[in-house]
Amino acid sequence: MATDIEWTDETWNPTTGCDKISPGCKNCYAARMSKRLKAMGQPKYQNGDNGFELTLHPDMLKKDIALPLRWKKPRKIFVNSMSDLFHKDVPTKFIVDVMYVMLTAHWHKFQILTKRSERLLKLNNEIIWWDNVWVGVSVENKDYKFRIDHLRQTDARIKFLSLEPLLGPLGELDLTSIDWVIAGGESGPGCRPIEADWVREIRDQCVEQNVSFFFKQWGGSGKQKKKNGRSLDGRTWEQFPLR
Numbered sequence: 001m002a003t004d005i006e007w008t009d010e011t012w013n014p015t016t017g018c019d020k021i022s023p024g025c026k027n028c029y030a031a032r033m034s035k036r037l038k039a040m041g042q043p044k045y046q047n048g049d050n051g052f053e054l055t056l057h058p059d060m061l062k063k064d065i066a067l068p069l070r071w072k073k074p075r076k077i078f079v080n081s082m083s084d085l086f087h088k089d090v091p092t093k094f095i096v097d098v099m100y101v102m103l104t105a106h107w108h109k110f111q112i113l114t115k116r117s118e119r120l121l122k123l124n125n126e127i128i129w130w131d132n133v134w135v136g137v138s139v140e141n142k143d144y145k146f147r148i149d150h151l152r153q154t155d156a157r158i159k160f161l162s163l164e165p166l167l168g169p170l171g172e173l174d175l176t177s178i179d180w181v182i183a184g185g186e187s188g189p190g191c192r193p194i195e196a197d198w199v200r201e202i203r204d205q206c207v208e209q210n211v212s213f214f215f216k217q218w219g220g221s222g223k224q225k226k227k228n229g230r231s232l233d234g235r236t237w238e239q240f241p242l243r
């Protein structure tokens with residue numbers, strides 16, 4: 001489905017629902033949206049009190065239904081914007097089947113993002129990482145930088161970081177084998193503040209290490225998000241992987 005997320009074109013959700021596992025999950029937009037979609041009667045969001053219980057949708061992988069196979073124009077597709085493909089309760093075979101759809105729809109670029117870097121690394125040898133699959137990990141503060149090391153050890157061709165919501169300074173970053181870095185502040189109700197120097201430190205390290213940098217937003221609640229914008233020191237940073 002079409003999306004307002006600045007760094008992708010479409011979203012595709014063969015699973016929905018998740019569990020909160022770290023501070024970045026506190027104000028999860030997907031959980032908030034699932035509650036609203038359940039109230040609207042959307043069938044994919046009926047499990048659990050708020051419609052956010054992990055649910056597999058194998059029908060989304062069928063050749064005549066899978067959206068990526070029906071989209072003929074090449075696009076960047078964010079996989080599981082409403083879930084986490086590497087959740088412990090997603091069977092390995094299901095993950096492999098999702099990857100097969102990505103192979104079949106070879107004209108697209110697929111972007112997978114996870115907080116569950118331990119399982120990502122554990123399954124590395126059971127997955128064929130196709131050239132059109134980008135894999136990333138979320139890192140919200142310095143306590144979760146270990147996820148970068150897990151990602152680095154995988155065989156994914158394009159590796160990226162989502163430093164959003166950025167909740168504190170990350171300090172020194174080893175960006176060896178990392179192709180792309182996204183950073184951004186939190187948005188929505190209860191959003192936590194971001195400081196410009198945290199973002200500048202990340203940007204400067206990306207420039208020094210020749211890694212593409214994308215600044216998504218300063219964040220904020222309601223109209224304040226739009227007012228705050230995306231400009232960093234007088235320019236918009238929206239680079240994509242170089243290879």
